[in-house]
Amino acid sequence: MEKEIRYEIILSGFGGQGILFAGNLLALCGMYQGFNVSFLPVYGPEMRGGTCHCTVIISQREIASPLVREPGYLIILNLPSFLKFIPRLKSGGLALVNSDLVRIEDISEYEALSVGKRVVSLPLNTLAEKAGASMAVNLCALGAFNGLLELFSEDTFKEALKEFLGKEKAHLFEVNLRAYEMGYRAVRELHSG
Amino acid sequence: MSGQRVLVKGVEAIALGALEGGCECYFGYPITPQNEIPEIMSVELPKRGGVFLQAESETSAINMVLGASAVGARVMTSSSSPGISLMSEGFSYLIALELPCVIVNVMRGGPGLGGIEVSQGDYFQAVKAPGHGDGKFLVFAPYSCEEAYELTAKAFELADLYRNPVLILSDAILGQMKEPLTLEPLNIRKIPKDDWALTGAKGRPSRVIKSLFLDSAELAERNLRLKRKYQEMEREIRFEWIGEGSERVIAVAFGSMARITKEAVLWLRKMGYDVGFFRPITLFPFPKRVLREIAEKGNPKVFLVFELNLGQMIEDVVISLSGLGKAISIPYPPSVLPFPEDIEKEILKWLNFSPFQGA
Numbered sequence: 001m002e003k004e005i006r007y008e009i010i011l012s013g014f015g016g017q018g019i020l021f022a023g024n025l026l027a028l029c030g031m032y033q034g035f036n037v038s039f040l041p042v043y044g045p046e047m048r049g050g051t052c053h054c055t056v057i058i059s060q061r062e063i064a065s066p067l068v069r070e071p072g073y074l075i076i077l078n079l080p081s082f083l084k085f086i087p088r089l090k091s092g093g094l095a096l097v098n099s100d101l102v103r104i105e106d107i108s109e110y111e112a113l114s115v116g117k118r119v120v121s122l123p124l125n126t127l128a129e130k131a132g133a134s135m136a137v138n139l140c141a142l143g144a145f146n147g148l149l150e151l152f153s154e155d156t157f158k159e160a161l162k163e164f165l166g167k168e169k170a171h172l173f174e175v176n177l178r179a180y181e182m183g184y185r186a187v188r189e190l191h192s193g
Numbered sequence: 194m195s196g197q198r199v200l201v202k203g204v205e206a207i208a209l210g211a212l213e214g215g216c217e218c219y220f221g222y223p224i225t226p227q228n229e230i231p232e233i234m235s236v237e238l239p240k241r242g243g244v245f246l247q248a249e250s251e252t253s254a255i256n257m258v259l260g261a262s263a264v265g266a267r268v269m270t271s272s273s274s275p276g277i278s279l280m281s282e283g284f285s286y287l288i289a290l291e292l293p294c295v296i297v298n299v300m301r302g303g304p305g306l307g308g309i310e311v312s313q314g315d316y317f318q319a320v321k322a323p324g325h326g327d328g329k330f331l332v333f334a335p336y337s338c339e340e341a342y343e344l345t346a347k348a349f350e351l352a353d354l355y356r357n358p359v360l361i362l363s364d365a366i367l368g369q370m371k372e373p374l375t376l377e378p379l380n381i382r383k384i385p386k387d388d389w390a391l392t393g394a395k396g397r398p399s400r401v402i403k404s405l406f407l408d409s410a411e412l413a414e415r416n417l418r419l420k421r422k423y424q425e426m427e428r429e430i431r432f433e434w435i436g437e438g439s440e441r442v443i444a445v446a447f448g449s450m451a452r453i454t455k456e457a458v459l460w461l462r463k464m465g466y467d468v469g470f471f472r473p474i475t476l477f478p479f480p481k482r483v484l485r486e487i488a489e490k491g492n493p494k495v496f497l498v499f500e501l502n503l504g505q506m507i508e509d510v511v512i513s514l515s516g517l518g519k520a521i522s523i524p525y526p527p528s529v530l531p532f533p534e535d536i537e538k539e540i541l542k543w544l545n546f547s548p549f550q551g552a
Contacts, residue, residue: 024371028200031373037200039371065456066370069532 005035005060007151008068011141012053012085013077013098018138022075023054026142028160030058033152040066051080058151073149075141076102077124086113094118096145098137100125120148120187127182136179143183147191154184197376203367204271206338206374207297208233210345211269214381216295218244218268220257222276225309226365227299230271251276255283262292263402265390267349271297273365274315275306284358285324288419289404291389293352295345296330297361299368302527311365312527313448316505319362320477327416329423330360332476333431334447338372340474346379351429353384355422362476364501366449366530423478432480435462436469438490442543443469444536445484445510446499447476450525454499457536468540471496476506481513488517493549496520499536501527519548 007030011023020041027039040055055071057063069088074095076082082095082102089095095114099121104110128140146152152160157180165172201209208230211219219234231247238245244261248254254270261268272280277298287294298319302312319332331351335341341363348359391400406412433451435458436443446454451472458470471487473480488494496518498507504522511520523539525531 024200027371031198031200037371037373039200040366041369063372064459065453065533066366067453067530067532069534 005058007056007058007073007149008071009056009058009073009075009145010053010068010071010085010088011056011075011077012051012081013138015050015052017052017077018136019052019077020054022138022142023056025160025164026145027056027058028164029146029152029156030056032156032160035059036061036063038063038066051078051084053081053085073145075145077137077141078102079106082107083113086117089117091116092118094120094148096141096148097121098124098141120144120190122183122186122190124183127186128179131175131178131182133175133179133182136176139176139179140183143180143185144187145183147184147187199374199376200371201338201374202229202369202371203335203338203341203363204229204299204369205233206341206372207271207345207361207363207368208237209374209376210342211295211349212237212241213342213376213379214295214346214349215267215383216243216269216349217241217266218246218258218261219270220246220248220254220261220268221270221272222248222251222254224273224276226301226368227271227273227297230297230299251279252283255280255287258294259283259287259290259292262287262294263290263391265386265392267293267353269295269297269349271299273299273301274303274312277315277318281318281324283324284330285326285328286404287358288324288328288330289326289415290402291356292358292402293356294358295348295352295361296358297345297363300362300364308527309365310528311449311501311530313364313450313501313505314503314527315362316476316500316502319360320479320509323358323360327419329419329477330358331355331426331429331478332360332362334362334474334476336367336448336451336472336474338374341367342374342376343379344474346381350381350384353386355426356389357422357426362448364449427478429475430478430480430483431474432483433472433474434470434483434487435459436471436487438469438487439492440467440469441492441494441547442467442540443471443487443494443496444499444540445471445473445496445506447473447506448501450499450501453531453533454536456533457540460533461537461540466540466544468544473506476509479509479513481509484510484513485515485517488514494518495543495548497523497539497543499523499525499531499539501525501530
């Protein structure tokens with residue numbers, strides 16, 4: 001029997017880093033790629049600078065619970081998120097981590113936290129700045145994540161981004177696309193190198 | 194737009210369903226977590242020649258609903274728990290006057306102002322006593338965007354058909370999560386209202402719509418008529434059932450709790466465990482007979498009732514079973530949201546322990 005496709009992803013970072021934007025867009029890409037999806041934003045009073053997270057599920061079959069205790073994947077943009085969610089990552093699970101804000105050498109219990117888990121560290125702030133899109137760390141992360149998993153095609157991404165930005169924010173298409181591609185390429189290079 | 198697949202929040206699906214159901218007027222007052230409903234209605238209704246009005250309070254909003262309904266419009270309001278309580282006087286009058294309308298409650302934690310976290314604490318209020326007197330709503334509890342869209346649209350037809358308010362009971366999780374929705378045309382029927390609506394008395398005798406009956410016999414007859422109507426509403430009963438009837442443990446849940454519970458049940462069934470799943474979609478009328486029939490089949494059963502409150506629907510389950518099997522309440526107060534794994538543990542506990550041993 002072929003393995004059923006199911007991705008359970010928690011995205012987490014500071015409020016203001018565009019976590020909900022990225023999660024929402026990831027779900028939309030999944031839907032355009034023909035999957036069932038759910039997007040559950042953290043629910044409660046949040047503020048800029050506090051931590052913020054959301055859960056995205058992309059699945060071949062019907063999605064019952066939108067809540068996941070132990071996700072198979074993490075997209076982590078800051079240190080508090082790393083410390084909060086790494087213990088919940090499934091054994092053998094994959095975490096994409098923003099090394100600009102999560103410095104492994106600063107985490108005393110790093111070995112214990114990450115044992116049996118795959119951590120891919122990328123300087124996402126640096127990459128976003130290189131793309132001329134310092135505000136688009138979230139899109140850089142999304143590009144890197146898709147570079148790792150190849151969940152959806154670039155055409156799907158473009159279609160979803162265009163739809164998601166709508167007419168009002170259409171001028172942000174190019175800069176977001178650049179950030180996405182920067183993340184995507186950085187991961188591919190990491191893997192080929 | 195038709196047939197288009199969109200990624201929307203639960204509350205957006207409710208608004209789109211209302212438009213599909215032919216909603217002409219919206220009156221409401223803002224409250225988290227349902228503000229996307231008035232947001233969409235404020236954009237869409239004026240485009241369609243309808244009316245959107247943000248009232249100065251929930252009390253005003255519900256009385257505007259009453260007025261619009263009395264003249265024959267398809268009308269709705271939406272709010273969240275504390276706002277719904279403020280409307281309860283109007284609910285009682287709408288029921289008494291037999292005025293159709295659609296009411297949406299996207300529940301949050303209570304009592305009082307509570308919090309904005311998810312809760313199912315308004316179950317009793319929705320199904321037992323939305324206002325004073327012997328009044329009832331027809332109550333739907335959708336658990337997905339697809340269902341929220343379909344049931345909200347259908348609610349307008351059924352409200353007109355029974356001349357009674359219909360309540361869509363949602364919650365903060367269902368309301369704020371996004372899922373794909375296919376915008377299918379639903380063929381919602383128009384029900385003529387020319388035999389009762391207050392449309393101007395030119396050329397016919399004038400009509401009175403009132404709820405005051407000082408003649409005791411007349412008031413009694415009014416109440417009995419409402420009762421017959423509630424019995425007729427049993428035709429609308431909807432539910433979801435996963436099982437063969439032989440299961441020894443049945444998990445019962447509605448709304449967002451049903452999503453989490455279903456995940457646990459499907460997993461346990463895949464692992465070969467003897468567990469079923471029952472989800473009422475109409476909360477009033479409650480699917481009593483079906484539940485009783487499930488209880489009558491096969492082994493004596495334990496019904497585990499999972500709710501995001503201190504235990505409310507459990508009472509309807511107990512009434513349905515009328516002594517057959519055993520009903521156990523598994524309550525979660527506001528802000529305590531279990532994961533599917535927690536539900537699995539509860540189910541496994543009861544699979545390993547039979548209260549019927551020796552029987």
